[in-house]
Amino acid sequence: MPVLLPDELVQPQGGRIVYVVMDGLGGLPRSDTGLTELEAAKTPNLDRLAATSALGLHIPVDHGIAPGSGPGHLALFGYDPVRYNIGRGVLSALGVGFALVPGDIAVRLNFATLDGQGRVVDRRAGRPSDSENRRLVEKLRARVAAPPSVSVHFEPEKEHRAVLVLRGTALAADVTDTDPQATGVAPLRTTARSKAAEPTAAALQQVLDSAFDALTDEPKANAILARGIDAYQEYPGFRERYRLNALAIARYPMYSGVARLVGMRTLPPAESDAASVRLLAQHYADHDFHFIHFKAMDSRGEDGDYDAKVAAIEAVDGLIAELESLQPEVLIVTGDHSTPSQLRAHSWHPVPVLIASRWCRGSKGATFGERSCGAGELGVFPAMRIMSLALAHAGRLAKFGA
């Protein structure tokens, strides 16, 4: 990785940073009102902050690119999301707390239902409960035979999702998914995309075949589908790159996974967003940097529910004052990408970002919305640069050059 400039200038001391990620924050205007979800939402706390903060729009990955959650968050944390394009399997494994070592192959699994002809009829096996999920994983652990020289690890995630890790020497990740991403067809067989990956494809297929045997008498979850296959590599972490002792507060394993990937400490998920904020406050004194993740904006956007996304934004606004009361030197509020409810999907639209600190120009009358942020002092800029700005505003960067 080419060292980013801030890494060389980082100082060991400085102010505390609270980094709020409102997942899927950005949106599009409703045709009747002309307002985006964020512009329509009543956000008195964020609007008050906006007037004295540095505002801008960030581009998560590149112009026109709609990012997944992994690249979206990596960019927010100052990692080049194209260079560090990480498979979902690795994020899931880290998210459930599995201690990956470099070279491990991590695979995302869905429990699925096949019909008598071996065709997928439900890619989610009727969404089993988490306890049912754990029972199925225990069954796999008990019955699946490991291929020669490879150790096999199954971990439950949530509902129909689980994680498979293959550990061995000389495994390679360039093998194909078995999830056909459709019903009415049989699961695919994994194949190697390179000569070097042939032993891995053979081992993975052997594990999957053994799993199908193990699940054959299950009424619903009688198969597994594999995707997001990737090898784990170690990332230069927050402590090493930024000299930050970082804490992540997230209620979904995926986001804890990304945070762990970059060396943040994680905690067991809180029961609610308000409880997440209390958890952060409890551990505030012990860390320099606090990432807190709120999910609902993205979920409601993907549901296509404009009003529910507005309500989700308003709920987070209600938690901002408690974060402010911790008096961090830098408070950042942004999203990892846009999820316009009209699109029902992640999108490429630039994302509002607010940096509150003593050292901002601010702008009278500014509010926290897409158009208002677009007129802000930060301009439209790459998400990867937010960390430099965070460190600068926290007094943690030395001057560059004589």
Add this chain to the structure above:
Amino acid sequence: MPVLLPDELVQPQGGRIVYVVMDGLGGLPRSDTGLTELEAAKTPNLDRLAATSALGLHIPVDHGIAPGSGPGHLALFGYDPVRYNIGRGVLSALGVGFALVPGDIAVRLNFATLDGQGRVVDRRAGRPSDSENRRLVEKLRARVAAPPSVSVHFEPEKEHRAVLVLRGTALAADVTDTDPQATGVAPLRTTARSKAAEPTAAALQQVLDSAFDALTDEPKANAILARGIDAYQEYPGFRERYRLNALAIARYPMYSGVARLVGMRTLPPAESDAASVRLLAQHYADHDFHFIHFKAMDSRGEDGDYDAKVAAIEAVDGLIAELESLQPEVLIVTGDHSTPSQLRAHSWHPVPVLIASRWCRGSKGATFGERSCGAGELGVFPAMRIMSLALAHAGRLAKFGA
């Protein structure tokens, strides 16, 4: 150096460019008025220009990075400040007019005072006068013995500052400073950071030891401290890159040094900023490009004196009309970085830039200030691109592609 696009498109003819650098121009709002130094300053000339100019904010090096004067100016001149990160010793040597050749090692020196135990008691030796400085440098020239195969050159700078140049074959710059940057401790010994630099470290230490012997009976300046050690490399100059016959008018050696580094002609410093403007006017007909540097904004910002910085800005505004009267095809006014008086230091905040020419869109009601420039047609953009805009507005760039 990867050739920037404008270099390939540059035409031999075109209009004249006057490039005004108001050092440390950008600032932060005062909490009571909400106005930055520039916004508070009465700048009738700059405001009049702003309404018909292209306005924007430039980012000197990168988001969140506070640049030193060297990288700040290199970026303004269109050179990648990270790739061309140059040591202060080289800038000082060029600043005092020393004719460096590639491979020379240039070192910034402070005259300092040591106590009887050899500990630094004053890192600036009581700030000797310039004539006292010259006397001390003459003494060093007369008494310091050159190491084998190395020639040694001392040059006076100002007050307590001088320059040392080592010239020889196979010298390397990766040796450590001897300035402890503190009092109460002894000067450090220089050490090599690489095998290749060991002969250089030995030669430099021998010169320093000899200098200490030469100065031993001085009441105040009985030692020298070395820092900013760097090797000189040749830069592709303004004539080569831009086909510009460039003149630099600066009253501080440091800025003349950067200008010489990129092949500008320099003149002996004028006695005042007004005299600098007259000097530029005298030599106007002989050059295509005129860089003029005004220092006081930065100094008053570093003093933490908001009102004095306002006054410094107003003083430069008073000189703008005389520069306009030369009728350059392009008049650029900007800073090399921000120096908010609240921070008392260089900062990372984007810097206002104004490009006045016949070929601008302009904006009715615009003034020359941070917020007004942020809404301008140039947006928030890298300082390195200002030169392309200067050349374009001067009619000096051909169309790119068919």
